[in-house]
Amino acid sequence: MCGIVGYIGHQSAAPILIKGLHQLEYRGYDSAGIALSGKEQQAFHLFKAKGKVSNLEAKVSSVDSAESASLTTGIGHTRWATHGEPSETNAHPHLSMSGELALVHNGIIENYQLLKEQLSGYGYQFKSQTDTEVLVQLIDYFYQKNGKQLMKAVSQALNKAIGAYAIVVMEQSNPNHLVAARKASPLVIGIGKDNEEFFLGSDATPLVEYTHKVIYLDDEQIADIQPGTAVTITNLDESLANVNIKDVDIDISALSKGGFPHFMQKEIFEQPHCIENSMRGRVIQREDGLYEIKLSALTNFKAKLIRARHVIIVACGTSWHAGLIGKQLIEEMCRIRVEVEYASEFRYRNPVIEKDDVVIAISQSGETADTLAAIQLAKSEGALVFGIVNGVGSSIARAADTGIYIHVGPEIGVASTKAFTGQITVLTMLALALGNALGTISEEKFQNICSQLTTIPEKMEMVLKQNDKIEQLSERFTYAKNFLYLGRGYNYPVALEGALKLKEISYIHAEGYPAAEMKHGPIALVDKEMPIVTIATHDELYHKIISNMQEVQSRNGSILAIITEGDDEVKRMVSEYVEIPSIHSCLVPLLSVLPMQLLAYHVAVKKGLNVDMPRNLAKSVTVE
Numbered sequence: 001m002c003g004i005v006g007y008i009g010h011q012s013a014a015p016i017l018i019k020g021l022h023q024l025e026y027r028g029y030d031s032a033g034i035a036l037s038g039k040e041q042q043a044f045h046l047f048k049a050k051g052k053v054s055n056l057e058a059k060v061s062s063v064d065s066a067e068s069a070s071l072t073t074g075i076g077h078t079r080w081a082t083h084g085e086p087s088e089t090n091a092h093p094h095l096s097m098s099g100e101l102a103l104v105h106n107g108i109i110e111n112y113q114l115l116k117e118q119l120s121g122y123g124y125q126f127k128s129q130t131d132t133e134v135l136v137q138l139i140d141y142f143y144q145k146n147g148k149q150l151m152k153a154v155s156q157a158l159n160k161a162i163g164a165y166a167i168v169v170m171e172q173s174n175p176n177h178l179v180a181a182r183k184a185s186p187l188v189i190g191i192g193k194d195n196e197e198f199f200l201g202s203d204a205t206p207l208v209e210y211t212h213k214v215i216y217l218d219d220e221q222i223a224d225i226q227p228g229t230a231v232t233i234t235n236l237d238e239s240l241a242n243v244n245i246k247d248v249d250i251d252i253s254a255l256s257k258g259g260f261p262h263f264m265q266k267e268i269f270e271q272p273h274c275i276e277n278s279m280r281g282r283v284i285q286r287e288d289g290l291y292e293i294k295l296s297a298l299t300n301f302k303a304k305l306i307r308a309r310h311v312i313i314v315a316c317g318t319s320w321h322a323g324l325i326g327k328q329l330i331e332e333m334c335r336i337r338v339e340v341e342y343a344s345e346f347r348y349r350n351p352v353i354e355k356d357d358v359v360i361a362i363s364q365s366g367e368t369a370d371t372l373a374a375i376q377l378a379k380s381e382g383a384l385v386f387g388i389v390n391g392v393g394s395s396i397a398r399a400a401d402t403g404i405y406i407h408v409g410p411e412i413g414v415a416s417t418k419a420f421t422g423q424i425t426v427l428t429m430l431a432l433a434l435g436n437a438l439g440t441i442s443e444e445k446f447q448n449i450c451s452q453l454t455t456i457p458e459k460m461e462m463v464l465k466q467n468d469k470i471e472q473l474s475e476r477f478t479y480a481k482n483f484l485y486l487g488r489g490y491n492y493p494v495a496l497e498g499a500l501k502l503k504e505i506s507y508i509h510a511e512g513y514p515a516a517e518m519k520h521g522p523i524a525l526v527d528k529e530m531p532i533v534t535i536a537t538h539d540e541l542y543h544k545i546i547s548n549m550q551e552v553q554s555r556n557g558s559i560l561a562i563i564t565e566g567d568d569e570v571k572r573m574v575s576e577y578v579e580i581p582s583i584h585s586c587l588v589p590l591l592s593v594l595p596m597q598l599l600a601y602h603v604a605v606k607k608g609l610n611v612d613m614p615r616n617l618a619k620s621v622t623v624e
């Protein structure tokens with residue numbers, strides 16, 4: 001939610017900032033801005049534009065190239081509005097009334113109204129509706145009061161601020177100085193050669209082109225950044241903190257569309273390869289042909305995991321849907337009771353958490369504010385926190401006691417696709433390995449599911465080959481106003497996920513339901529106008545879902561069925577279907593979700609919508 005970039009060094013800052021903002025645009029895209037500086041005491045060069053970063057880029061390109069080369073310090077921001085509508089006035093960077101400080105901010109200052117009133121009392125005036133402008137004025141207040149010591153002013157201001165922030169501040173009097181800080185919102189500092197330049201970003205993606213040495217700021221830390229000197233970090237109480245430099249490695253090719261028209265389509269088609277990566281070195285076939293699962297997180301925390309009598313899964317959105325599948329996997333294979341909670345509800349409702357509980361936090365970004373808060377609550381009650389995360393080095397990965405990366409590479413499209421299948425793959429491996437350790441799954445079943453799991457990549461390829469057929473099918477659905485998605489058992493969360501995908505990117509209202517629940521209400525909506533996507537694959541509940549489909553057909557509902565390859569019974573029943581290869585029922589979601597993703601994608605493209613950056617959404621939800 002909102003992307004921050006910064007640069008300080010010897011190069012022209014503007015192109016680095018603009019490129020970085022493009023890479024972070026998935027975090028928010030309603031307005032963008034940069035502030036540049038190069039010469040002492042000279043006013044900041046400030047550029048802002050409503051809408052996409054490309055609008056900002058057009059404005060910045062008006063700067064004369066000689067002048068641009070001299071502007072070697074800068075901060076930039078791409079916004080997802082929280083306070084105040086998307087507009088140039090509300091876009092970041094915000095300047096203090098004195099014009100001496102410029103600030104970019106990600107997060108929410110909850111007590112901004114009170115602070116604004118106090119600052120107004122000191123004569124401060126405000127141009128925007130944002131909490132960020134209040135913060136820069138507050139820093140300015142202490143800056144003016146304390147002999148223009150920026151580090152001190154930032155720490156004094158942040159001690160007064162309640163809420164979440166990642167900030168970068170620059171000062172007019174010293175263009176060779178940036179100050180950055182974070183609390184509950186990520187910020188990464190990239191270190192250039194010999195400390196001669198530094199790069200800042202909300203995540204590491206805009207930095208890896210320039211450096212692999214990074215510092216992930218921790219909560220309530222403030223970094224003092226000056227070229228030629230190592231970064232120093234202090235805590236909010238001004239005591240010195242340790243500086244931990246990490247190596248980061250991100251595949252830069254993952255940051256481009258690789259010939260696909262959209263990131264979402266590329267990410268859908270990447271899934272066979274991603275799942276191979278997720279399983280690599282973890283699902284192992286021994287020389288005797290038998291399988292074993294090796295998860296270091298399980299080895300290191302075996303005693304605690306085996307002792308757990310209760311697992312609580314916390315997550316949001318698509319990750320929560322993966323959690324619902326995880327519940328069924330763990331209950332089936334490990335016979336441990338599992339609850340799945342929306343992190344946003346869990347964190348505020350005084351849940352029962354016991355010391356022997358294991359809390360599994362699932363998150364693609366690893367930065368979701370509600371999931372992070374749920375982890376903190378679980379830790380404070382003494383539970384073991386197990387992260388299932390994609391974002392390497394992310395806040396959730398670092399906050400968890402242990403965990404497993406899903407290893408599907410950066411996901412840029414706002415609608416999550418490959419992360420979902422990566423999360424299910426990891427949950428399957430975890431349930432299998434834990435069930436094996438507990439003795440709650442038979443060796444025969446363990447071997448059978450492991451062996452079928454390894455066939456998923458090739459079976460995914462087979463499903464993806466039906467892309468053209470799904471594209472054709474999608475044509476007539478672009479006019480639909482409402483959709484119903486039905487599934488049972490392992491396919492019920494897939495129905496929820498299919499509905500979410502369609503809503504997010506095509507703006508068509510869709511609901512997912514356990515198929516048998518339909519007759520308890522939603523059946524009233526069924527008519528020939530409403531498409532009903534039904535997952536009717538061969539499993540224990542197959543005949544039940546056929547009955548549910550008949551109930552729909554008796555009311556003239558039109559069904560698009562996801563079926564097991566060669567199922568002539570359903571083919572005779574419905575005119576529209578997509579076939580998926582036969583697989584063990586607990587693995588079906590890894591295949592049945594693919595037609596859902598493709599359907600949502602093609603409907604949105606046919607409606608002419610921006611599938612990678614749908615309205616009102618952001619990739620990483622770092623505000624609650």
Ligand code: M6R
Binds near residue numbers: 318363371415619620
């Ligand atoms: O990064 P996370 O997995 O924690 O994000 C959770 C949700 O915000 C996310 O899944 C969201 O629902 C996606 N836009 C779904 O496509």
